[in-house]
Amino acid sequence: MGLDEVVEHRAEVLRREDGDAPDVITGMFLIHDVPFIALIDIGSTHSYVACTVSEILGIQFELTDREMSVVSPLGHSVRVNKLFRDVPLEVQGVVFLANLMELPFGEFDFILGMYWLVKHRTNLDCAAKRMVLRTSRDEEVIVIGEQRDYLSTVISALRAEKLVRKGCEAFLAYVSTSDTKDLSARDVRTVNEFSDIFPEELPGLPPNREVEFGIELLQGTALVSVEPYRMAPKELVELKAQIQELLDRGFIRPSVSPWGAPVLFVKKKYGSMCMCIDYRQLNKMMIKNKYPLPIIDDLFDQLRGAAIFSKIDLRLGVKEANIYKTAFRTRYGHYEFLVMPFGLTNALAAFMDMMNLVFQPYLDGFVVVFIDDILVYSRTKEEHDSHLRIVLQILREKQLYAKFSKCEFWLKEMTFLGHVVSAERIRVDPRKFEVVLDWKQPKSVYKILSFLGLAGITDYLLRGVPFVWADKQQESFEKLKKILTEAPILIQPKARKEFIVYCNASHTGLWCVLMQKGKYASRQLRPHEVNYRTHNLELVAVVFALKIWRHYLYKEKLIVYTDHKSLKYLITQKELNLRQRRWIELLKDYDCSIEYHPGKANVVADALSRKVVSDLRAMFARLSLFKDGSLLAELHVKPTWVDQIKEKQMLDQPLVSRFQQVKKGETEELRLNSEGVLCFRGRVCVPRASKLRQSILQEVHSSPYAMHPGLKRKVTDFVSKCLTCQQVKAEHQLPSGLLQPVKIPLWK
Structure with a gap:
């Protein structure tokens, strides 16, 4: 019914x-x-x-x-x-x-x-x-279903507040660890002598600094005056309280400035509200401070050999030069900052400039500074005690203050700038991957687009493909999440230890490997490099390696291995074209020697050159590209064709019996090569594994270097289904030409 x-x-x-x-x-x-x-x-x-x-x-x-x-x-x-x-x-x-x-x-x-x-x-x-x-x-x-002991209803905070006002009984419950206590600066070795650097609240206005923060505007700029934003009643209560707190601490004062920016609130990590000034209109008119922020990779390079780390997170506070321009408007009055507020475009650059001046003698010795984060690193505990005292004493003299709850001391492994730093290695903070690992199974095309957008691989999407989610799609989804979260682990180079560079080139790109512990780089060929001859291509790979790793290789002894033997005699070569002469001038800047390494032995760089660059981009989509287009990635070595064939041969029953015949010496046509692979008259026997055979056909198409029963039939069937082969069919006969009328015979 x-x-x-x-x-x-x-x-x-x-x-x-x-x-x-x-x-x-x-x-x-x-x-x-x-x-x-x-x-x-x-x-x-x-x-x-x-x-x-x-x-x-x-x-x-x-x-x-x-x-x-x-x-x-x-x-x-x-x-x-x-x-x-x-x-x-x-x-x-x-x-x-x-x-x-x-x-x-x-x-x-x-x-x-x-x-x-x-x-x-x-x-x-x-x-x-x-x-x-x-x-x-x-x-x-x-x-x-719901049990009696469970909460039957979840209500909002506003609803709970109304119920409490009506006289309802309420209980506040929270979980705490009873066997630990909150540490203070007095509980930490060495730091306990400098507890005044970690106050609960900033004591007042900072002194004059070597670097004063100023607001310089473009010529012809009009003043900025924006009406205050409307706020909810709760926000107004918070606004009034925070303004009074800033007034009491001397950070702001009443203003009569014609300038004025609106105020808004941002929710902090633990639920409290942070008052922010919307300086977007002012930032558009400011002359940008081009002071360079340090390159994070360069900072990590300084940590080689360090085993003990401490991190100090400073409180920002720098006296203003153009106070009236920082004015902001609220329902409760017009105010201006006496210290540097959050939100101004040049604030971080000015603070970075000041920090570099303060710690100039100790940078790259035992101190790394990135804006308001200070990392102190040492090889031994005795050194770290001395280094930490120097840094804390400078902070005391310069009246710079830190927040103890955000600082860490005397650790062998520490999180710094999104990486986990230790004596053995540097790896990406696993917390960065939580959003990927916790991503639920997509239920629609929109959910898939969201995930691929996060991974940065939306360029590979196809139109008109229906949404189907089965075991195969789920397996690919989990595999992609695993690839995205397997971030490269950086090993710090050891000083005064010889570097080795392996180079290789093909008609699709350049590949090179920097060895102490191993580092890989690759890039596609540029349009003009496609026309280079093999000799020049291999030389380009050497030049490419020296350029991208100059900060490691300059003034260091290194050996360059290449599978192109003629490059070994490049320095003594008599005739050189203009391009080669230019590259030799670059080689003279390095203490390097070029050695020949056969392609079969040059397995790492050769593996990179055999790998399609688009596959590398898909596997390491989260890694950044250099300005010259080169791609830096860690290579995950996978079994070669020989390893896969050897593994499948041991599972193929007919071939297993052939193995026994070879061991007993009953056949001369079948033999085992040097790698233990069964071959027929010198050609590899491919086992009956459909996926393996299909992969080999796709790799070599119709190559004569592999053999299995029914090879010709398989190749013919593969070519008949090849779209390119069907679209491009060359004619092997002469064109018939235009039709001509038949001549009418003449009657006598």
Whole structure:
């Protein structure tokens, strides 16, 4: 009997407070990742969705031929005719489809009736408040309903505040660790002698600095005056309190400046509100300070050999030169800053300039500075004690203050600038990957686009491909997440130890490897380099390596290995073209020698050159490109064709018997080569593995260097399905030319 033929039946709608009754089961389901509460109602034949929920779902509905009369528990008859078909109810990653009628009720989001329960072969356990659903594959999915000990309702903070005002009793619960105590500066070795550097609040205005922060504007700039933004009552309360606090500490003062910027609030990590000044209009008119920020890779290069680290996070505060331009407007008055506020475009550059001047004698010795972060590094504990005292004494003399809760001392492994630094290695902070690892299975094309946008590989998308998600797609999804989160681990180069460079070139790109522990780089050929001869291409690879690793190789002894033997005699070569002469001048700047290394032995650089560059981009999409277009990546070595063939040969029964014949000396045509691979008359025997054979055909197309039974038939079949071969068919016959009329014979 169809839905449109039903005239009347009863729907049992309970209150949410009755969810703890022993014969009532509720469950939480997801629709497009949004949680909803459903009532399991065995007294209802059909399933329903509340009107308030159907409006926010945005799902298409259809009208039934006949209206359905539904009788509520109060005896009221309600007519419904809206049907939502195949609504995806998700629980534990499994989707169950449901047909829902729209019904006005407000205690639950859904009512799931007997038709839906029977369809999914549901078993109910009222005592345990549990139901078991079965999928089409006969897999069980268990849904646990709300228990008496659980919170039945979650309310907002505003609702809770209203209830407290009405006299409702409220309890505040939190979790704390009782066996530990909060550390202070007095509890840390060496730091306890400089506790005045870590005050709870800044003591007042800072002294005059070597670098004064100024606001210089472009010529012809008009003053900036923007009306205050409207705020919510809670924000106004917070605004008034923070303005009073800044006034009490002497950081701001009342202003009569014609300038004025609006104020807004930003929520901090722990829920508190931070007052920010919207200086966007002022920033557009300021002359930008071009003071260079340090390159992060250069900072990490200074940490070689360090084993103990301390990090100090400073509080920003620099006296202003153009105070009236920092004015901001609020409902409670007009004020201006006496210290450097957040949000001004040149603030960080000015602070970086000041920090470099303060720590100039110790930079790259045992101090690394990046804006307001100071990293002190040492080889031994004795050295670290001395270094830490020097840094803290400078901070005391310059009246620079730090926030102790954000500082770390005497650690062997520390997080700094998004990386985890230790004596052995430098790796990306794993917390950076949490958003990728926790990404749920995409349920729509939009969700896939969001994930690929995060990965930075949207250039590889195709139009018109239907959305299908099966085991194959899930496997690729998990593999991509793993690749994106396997960030390269940097090993610091050791000083005064010889470097080795392996180079290789092909007609698609240049590849080189820097060795102490190993570092890889590659880039595609530029348009004009495609026309270079092999000799020049191999030389370009050497020059490319020396340029990108100049900061490591300059004034260091190194050996360059190449698989092009003629480069070994490049320095003594008599005739050189202009391009080669220019490159030799570059080589003279380095203490290097070029040695020949056969291609078979040059496995690492050769593996890079055999790898398609587009594949590297897909695998390491999060890594940045150099300005010259080169791509820096860590190579994950995978089994070669020989290793894969050898592995599959041992699983192919006919070839296993051939192995036994070779070992017994019963055949002369079959032999094992130097790598232990079975060969027929010198050619590799490819086992009967369809994926392996298909991969080899795609790699070599119709190469004669591999052999397996039915090779010609396989190649013919492969070529017949090759789109390029079908589109490009060269004619081997002369053109027939234009049609000519037949000559009429002359009658005598």
